[in-house]
Amino acid sequence: MLNVENLSKQFTLHQQGGVQIPVIQNLSFSVDHGETVAITGPSGRGKSSLLKLIYGSYIATSGSIQILHEPDWLEATQLAPRQMMEVRNKTIGYVTQFLRVIPRIPTLDIVAEPLINRGVNVSDALLRAQHLLTKLNVPEKLWSLSPMTFSGGEQQRVNIARGFAAHHPLLLLDEPTAALDAENRSRVMGLIREARANGSAILAVFHNEEERHQVCDRDIAL
């Protein structure tokens, strides 16, 4: 599903005298369908950067990132914006702790949007959104409101629901359970297991070791 070869990333900060900050060096690994792989390492080792490189938010300095975008393998480092958007719509789901949305849009629509982008009809997308929000314990009375005014934990759960909505074959999870209480953490872990059982390849950063052991098949240490 995902093949990373000799991937390197360094930032060049032109505003600070062109100082170069290497983040990732010659990293190679692959992730298969139905596999959950944890990225581990101390803070600042480039765990989130790796996810952003795969998602296309960061530009690789060198190396290759191949993604199976059915039925083709694509070199993600070489895609035009519209091609990457297409890969994101159909293939890659990305979940962070941070929700970024246009003000005023109802929660239900935000969660359903990735499904609609994937071509699912609106009523089915809304049903799936309701199902996920229920599963993640977001009270129904909030669904018609914009999440901008929600608590941090509620926003995070809306974001997780959105991330898992579209059944993407490749999921990138950046500390999905950080800052959630035990009850909600276990619900998120349930979603991860469900996605894995559905055959998604999952690449995840967890700061909680116990959770990592619960769902991950193996580790990549940075």
Next chain:
Amino acid sequence: MNSLLSVSNIAKNYGDRVGCHATSFDLWPGEVMAIVGESGSGKTTLLKCISGQMEASSGTLGYTKRDGSIVVLQELSEAERRFLMRTDWGFVHQDARDGLRMGVSAGANLGERLMALGGRHYGRIRSSAEDWLQRVEISTDRIDDSPWSYSGGMRQRLQIARNLVTAPRIIFMDEPTGGLDVSVQARLLDLMRGLVRNLGLAAVIVTHDLAVARLLSTRMMVMQGGNVVETGLTDQILEDPQAPYTQLLVSSILLV
């Protein structure tokens, strides 16, 4: 599949001064591209040249028509070009007064565009105008009022409706939320994004507001001194800017 708009080496000089250097890109259906940069960077010049509002000094614009045939805009007759711009393109000005006919009612501003395309049935034109007022959240009992009696935010929404009533395929916007207060901005952003998605429009938006660009666009072009210094996915440009100028621009964003 062809791109909708193919911009090839479009440049504009104002006498000896360069408005924008030769610029090329393709715009595809469903894409929203933001052109950002400080004032004087040539972004509005570029927008006007690629939207037919202003004649470029050099370069060509290719456009794929609804029937799939490709035309070069500079090779069309004036009449053909005007027809295409009326049916397929929309332009939203920064100042709504430039894009509206201030002397006639709001309803007439919408109806006029439909009549230009051959609409003759008064009842249908009026109901279409009412429908569009509702879509941009203007109460239909304001349909016979002059745009002079509208607030700035309402005028901007009316201008957007006037552009969309004929179901264009590309919409060009010059600072569409500039000068509006933030609550009105949020409504407009929400509205525009919904319209782009539901109507499958392509859009080019000039803005100096990176937050607006982030929420609305999928790709971005950064300009400085008439040159394009960087292009790419919107989130990539904002999170991993490559060019020195883009790094400066992104690091200058004020966080709320």
